[in-house]
Amino acid sequence: MTHEIAVIPGDGIGQEVTPAAIEVLESFPIDFEFVEAEAGDAVLAETGEALPQETYDLAASADATLFGAVGETAADVILPLRTAVDSFVNIRPAKAYPGVDAVRPETDLVFLRENTEGVYSGLEDRLTQDVSTLTRVVTESASKRLAEFACDYVAGDEHDGFSIVHKANVMRETDGLFRDTVRDVAEEQGVETNEVLMDAFATRVCLDPEQFDVVVCPNLAGDVLSDLAAGLVGGLGLLPSANIGPERAVFEPVHGTAPDIAGEGIANPAAMILSTAMLLEYLGYEAESAAVDDAVEATLEEGPRTADLGGDASTDDVTEAIIDRL
Numbered sequence: 475m476t477h478e479i480a481v482i483p484g485d486g487i488g489q490e491v492t493p494a495a496i497e498v499l500e501s502f503p504i505d506f507e508f509v510e511a512e513a514g515d516a517v518l519a520e521t522g523e524a525l526p527q528e529t530y531d532l533a534a535s536a537d538a539t540l541f542g543a544v545g546e547t548a549a550d551v552i553l554p555l556r557t558a559v560d561s562f563v564n565i566r567p568a569k570a571y572p573g574v575d576a577v578r579p580e581t582d583l584v585f586l587r588e589n590t591e592g593v594y595s596g597l598e599d600r601l602t603q604d605v606s607t608l609t610r611v612v613t614e615s616a617s618k619r620l621a622e623f624a625c626d627y628v629a630g631d632e633h634d635g636f637s638i639v640h641k642a643n644v645m646r647e648t649d650g651l652f653r654d655t656v657r658d659v660a661e662e663q664g665v666e667t668n669e670v671l672m673d674a675f676a677t678r679v680c681l682d683p684e685q686f687d688v689v690v691c692p693n694l695a696g697d698v699l700s701d702l703a704a705g706l707v708g709g710l711g712l713l714p715s716a717n718i719g720p721e722r723a724v725f726e727p728v729h730g731t732a733p734d735i736a737g738e739g740i741a742n743p744a745a746m747i748l749s750t751a752m753l754l755e756y757l758g759y760e761a762e763s764a765a766v767d768d769a770v771e772a773t774l775e776e777g778p779r780t781a782d783l784g785g786d787a788s789t790d791d792v793t794e795a796i797i798d799r800l
């Protein structure tokens with residue numbers, strides 16, 4: 475079976491870490507067909523469009539998309555790409571690795587963030603010179619499909635249920651609906667949950683991240699709290715993510731184009747390669763996915779390392795070391 479993978483390197487170090495990811499995927503005897511497409515600042519300057527229609531259509535039809543990073547056009551590219559695959563959940567693991575300086579080395583979390591609504595509904599208005607408003611949208615259907623995904627995600631021995639993070643004590647209607655829906659689905663499926671108010675979560679995760687494992691949250695809370703967790707594990711440079719839809723998905727590192735180091739061949743490919751591990755798992759190649767995770771982890775611990783982790787290796791050196799361990 476051939477898997478069509480849309481490849482969108484984008485700008486800056488996206489152009490450097492995306493080939494590394496392809497090399498990793500090509501090291502497996504799996505039938506991938508890679509189709510490259512453009513998006514971002516460079517193609518905007520050339521054509522007037524940050525996300526050309528053919529790139530959107532490709533992401534909407536490919537089995538999965540690997541996306542590097544884009545610069546100032548990030549919002550114009552990423553949000554439509556998520557829409558292209560109807561992504562209702564953003565999976566963001568935040569895990570500290572041996573050999574990498576972390577504020578909280580014991581951190582090992584996975585955020586399952588609602589990816590379509592909340593305060594990112596886009597329903598903003600400037601009513602008067604003085605007043606602007608935003609409509610926060612929460613639907614039972616979106617909360618339900620997130621909850622069902624979360625229940626599947628924690629099935630098996632590895633996880634004991636999940637935490638529901640919300641602020642239903644203040645946003646009674648919207649987060650009330652979110653919390654009740656997620657809780658009901660979990661109860662029906664016999665999945666254990668606990669609830670944490672999102673502000674309290676911010677404090678507790680800093681003081682003692684080990685009390686959390688899988689965290690299910692509304693859109694903005696997931697965005698902010700997963701970046702906070704990124705700080706606990708040593709920065710954004712190592713974090714992968716997946717935008718999952720009902721039939722396709724987009725995989726991308728959490729980091730941006732790193733203009734300060736772009737073009738030098740020294741970007742750390744780890745986040746992008748960990749994103750390919752998520753892609754492999756999504757396509758059902760669990761052993762291969764675990765092998766990539768292990769190879770990245772061993773390389774982070776034993777080296778070689780790129781400059782962001784105190785080493786002097788190039789993107790290619792690190793990629794080669796990871797592939798050698800596969």
Ligand code: NAI
Nearest residue numbers: 543544545546548711728729730731732734735741742782
């Ligand atoms: P950034 O993630 O690009 O860089 C932040 C810092 O982390 C920089 O010092 C950078 O050198 C370092 N860094 C990030 N990834 C690294 C890697 N793989 N290896 C080594 N060092 C790495 O975030 P910043 O500077 O806020 O944004 C730069 C540009 O990227 C902006 O134009 C922004 O709009 C865009 N951006 C795009 C995103 C995306 O496409 N998903 C996400 C975040 C930012």
Ligand code: MG
Nearest residue numbers: 696697698701
């Ligand atoms: Mg963010």
